[in-house]
Amino acid sequence: MQKLSLLLLLLITGRIVAADWPQWRGPNRDGAWTESGVLSSFPPAGLIPRWTAPVGYGYSSPIITNGMLYLTDLVVEKPVLHERTLCFNARSGKRIWVTEHDFSAPDWFFVPAQTRGPGSTPLFHNGRVYGLSMFSTLKCLDARTGSVLWKRDLVAEYELPPSSLDASPLVDNGLLILSIGGKPAAGVVALDLLTGREVWRALSESASWSSPVIVSAGGTRQLIVWMRQSVTSLNPTNGAVYWREPTVSGGSPGFSAVSTPVVQGDRLLVSGLMFQLDRTRPAARVLWPDTPSGTRRILSDTSTPLFQNDFIYSPRSGGLFVCLEAGTGRELWQTNTVTSLRQGACVHFTPNGSSLFLFTDQGDLIRARLTPAGYSELGRSHLIDPTSPLFDNSFAWAAPAFANRNIFVRNDRELRCYSLAGKPELPKREGRR
Numbered sequence: 001m002q003k004l005s006l007l008l009l010l011l012i013t014g015r016i017v018a019a020d021w022p023q024w025r026g027p028n029r030d031g032a033w034t035e036s037g038v039l040s041s042f043p044p045a046g047l048i049p050r051w052t053a054p055v056g057y058g059y060s061s062p063i064i065t066n067g068m069l070y071l072t073d074l075v076v077e078k079p080v081l082h083e084r085t086l087c088f089n090a091r092s093g094k095r096i097w098v099t100e101h102d103f104s105a106p107d108w109f110f111v112p113a114q115t116r117g118p119g120s121t122p123l124f125h126n127g128r129v130y131g132l133s134m135f136s137t138l139k140c141l142d143a144r145t146g147s148v149l150w151k152r153d154l155v156a157e158y159e160l161p162p163s164s165l166d167a168s169p170l171v172d173n174g175l176l177i178l179s180i181g182g183k184p185a186a187g188v189v190a191l192d193l194l195t196g197r198e199v200w201r202a203l204s205e206s207a208s209w210s211s212p213v214i215v216s217a218g219g220t221r222q223l224i225v226w227m228r229q230s231v232t233s234l235n236p237t238n239g240a241v242y243w244r245e246p247t248v249s250g251g252s253p254g255f256s257a258v259s260t261p262v263v264q265g266d267r268l269l270v271s272g273l274m275f276q277l278d279r280t281r282p283a284a285r286v287l288w289p290d291t292p293s294g295t296r297r298i299l300s301d302t303s304t305p306l307f308q309n310d311f312i313y314s315p316r317s318g319g320l321f322v323c324l325e326a327g328t329g330r331e332l333w334q335t336n337t338v339t340s341l342r343q344g345a346c347v348h349f350t351p352n353g354s355s356l357f358l359f360t361d362q363g364d365l366i367r368a369r370l371t372p373a374g375y376s377e378l379g380r381s382h383l384i385d386p387t388s389p390l391f392d393n394s395f396a397w398a399a400p401a402f403a404n405r406n407i408f409v410r411n412d413r414e415l416r417c418y419s420l421a422g423k424p425e426l427p428k429r430e431g432r433r
Contacts, residue, residue, distance in 0.1 A: 020065040021401040024121040024168035024211050025260060026350075031304065033352045033402040039422040040355075041367065042379040050417045051093030055410055056084070058117030058134075059388060059397035060168075062408045062415065064090050065124045068143065069401075069408060071415060072131050074117035078110045083133050085122065087146060090403065093417060097146035101137060113389050117412065119166030119209070121399075123176075125193065130176055134164045138178070140196060150196040158182025158189070168211040172223070172236050175199055179225055181207030188212070188225050190239060202239035205229045208249060208257035210270075215263045217277040224261045224268065231261070231270050233282060242282035247273070247297060256301040264307045267326060272299030274329060288329040299324075302346035302397075306356070306370070313370045319345040323372060335375045338366070343391045348399040357407075362386050363396035365407065365418075387412040 025031045056073035063070050069090040075082040080102055087096040108114055122131035128149065129141045136154040141147065154160055160182055167179040175190040182189060187203030203225070210226035214236060223236040228249050233242040249257035259271040268275040268284065275284040289296045298317065299305055305314035311332070312324040319342035323332045339345045339360045346361040355378060358366040363384040369376040386394040388411070401408045405421040 019404045020124075021403040022063050022065045022124040023171070024061060024123070025304070025399070026402070029170070029211075029213055029260075030262070031306075031349055031351065033350050033357070035402070035405055036353070037422050038352055038405060038420050040378070042365075042381045046381040047365070047383065047418045047420075050406065050419055052417075053088060053093045053095065053415045054413065055086070055415045056082075056117060057115055057412045058119070058410070060118045061121040061399045062401040062410060063122055063124055063129075064401055064403035064408065065143075067091060068096065069415075070122050070124065070129050070131075070143070071410065072118045072120070072122055072133070074115075074134060076110060076115055079104050081105050081109075083118065083135070083137075085129065085131050085139070085141060085146065087129075087143070088415070090406070090408070090417070093415075099139070099141055099146040099148065101133065101139075103135065116164075116388065119164065119397075121168040121211075123169050123171060125171045128193070130169050130171075130193075132165055132169060132178065136160050136165050136180070138191075138196070140193075152191070152196050154178075154180055154182065158186045159184075165207060166209045167207060170212050170214070170223075172214055175236070177212055177223065177236065179207055179210070179212050179227065181205065181227070187227055188223075188234065188239065190236075200239035202234055202241065203227060203230075203232060205232075210257050211260045213261050213263075215261075215268065215277075217263070217266060217268070218280060218282040220282050222282055224263075224270075226257050226259070226261060226270050228257055231273065231275075233284065243284050245273075245275070245284070245286060246292070248292070249298065256298070258301050258303075259299070260304045262304060262307045264310070264326070267307075269305060269307050269312060269326075271297065271301075271305070272329075273297040274326065287327070300345075302344055302361070303348065306349040306351070308351065308370070311370075311372050313349070315339065315345040315347050317345075318342055321345075321347070321375065323370065323375075332372055333374055337375065337377065341393060341395075344393070344395060346395065346397060350400070350402060352402075357400075357402075359383075359396075359400045359409070361395045361397070363409070363411070365400075365409075383407070383418060384409045384411050384414070384416055 056075040058073040118134040120132040186201040187205040205227035321338040350357040367378040386396040
């Protein structure tokens with residue numbers, strides 16, 4: 001009985017988190033899903049939803065922790081917009097609570113092709129949910145009730161331009177780190193998790209869509225941020241600059257800073273820009289490409305590449321899916337079978353076991369193997385319809401979340417849960433003696 005009580009206590013307090021997906025790109029912010037017992041192929045008729053729940057506009061990802069799912073969205077009722085944070089029971093899809101913030105918007109926002117919701121994925125930490133609204137209100141909520149514990153108006157406090165913030169927050173050693181492009185010298189800010197008080201600020205640079213990450217290299221922990229004017233390494237404790245590489249990016253197709261930085265060993269990949277990290281100190285040099293051209297340094301303006309076993313896999317901005325050598329950037333192969341779109345092509349990678357899942361811009365889930373020899377598709381199932389308009393096409397922008405052998409996907413209309421559990425293995429029967 002004591003062991004059972006201890007197990008229940010651990011579950012309630014969130015100290016058993018192996019199956020959780022508490023932030024952008026999962027537990028370690030690397031896109032990997034480590035659960036076992038996952039199906040290796042899809043049923044012939046495709047996957048069937050376990051449950052479906054209505055939601056509003058948005059391409060922020062769901063997060064799942066302690067059996068609860070949290071999501072941000074936007075409900076449009078002209079002339080009012082309702083920006084919400086919602087909590088669902090992850091097992092049943094039942095809505096538990098909703099916290100809402102109402103505001104007005106200009107007429108152009110209510111044109112269907114212009115309407116969009118929040119893109120920044122919320123974050124769970126120690127019983128609290130931290131969420132950044134589309135129009136730059138930062139809230140800290142009680143995860144159990146949805147009550148507001150503190151909030152910050154980032155537009156007023158940091159002189160932000162009238163545009164959305166889509167980079168997802170990061171937690172590190174009691175700090176909530178945000179890429180916001182504020183003033184003065186507040187491109188990146190770190191706030192106290194408990195109070196929202198500013199601890200440090202850094203960089204006089206504009207915000208991008210790229211989310212910050214922490215890497216360990218050169219004998220120290222480094223905060224990597226991709227702003228519109230640079231890729232910069234900061235001391236996560238105080239915001240001091242370790243190193244900085246100037247870049248040029250903007251908001252036009254093929255030119256946008258969107259990818260989350262990824263690291264393997266002593267190499268750091270930021271979209272199409274590869275760095276060699278110094279092994280003895282916090283420093284870096286550009287490995288490739290050998291040009292400062294903005295478009296040459298962007299591999300994809302929608303997707304974070306997969307960096308695995310010294311090879312890189314990614315859609316290009318033009319839609320072709322490619323494999324590159326990590327050391328040189330040389331293309332080894334390409335295929336047009338992953339997605340049919342050629343503008344805005346988007347793929348989210350989730351390694352799992354000996355293969356991986358790819359979630360496409362058309363709402364398809366693919367089980368595949370990627371090697372330097374080529375692309376091998378093991379199965380494909382359509383999960384959700386694309387609803388976000390761009391280039392006369394519709395897209396499923398939001399990255400999926402994985403937890404408890406389930407996948408959770410959303411568009412601008414609904415949230416869906418599908419089981420990815422494999423068949424349980426039957427116990428082996430002992431032979432007669």
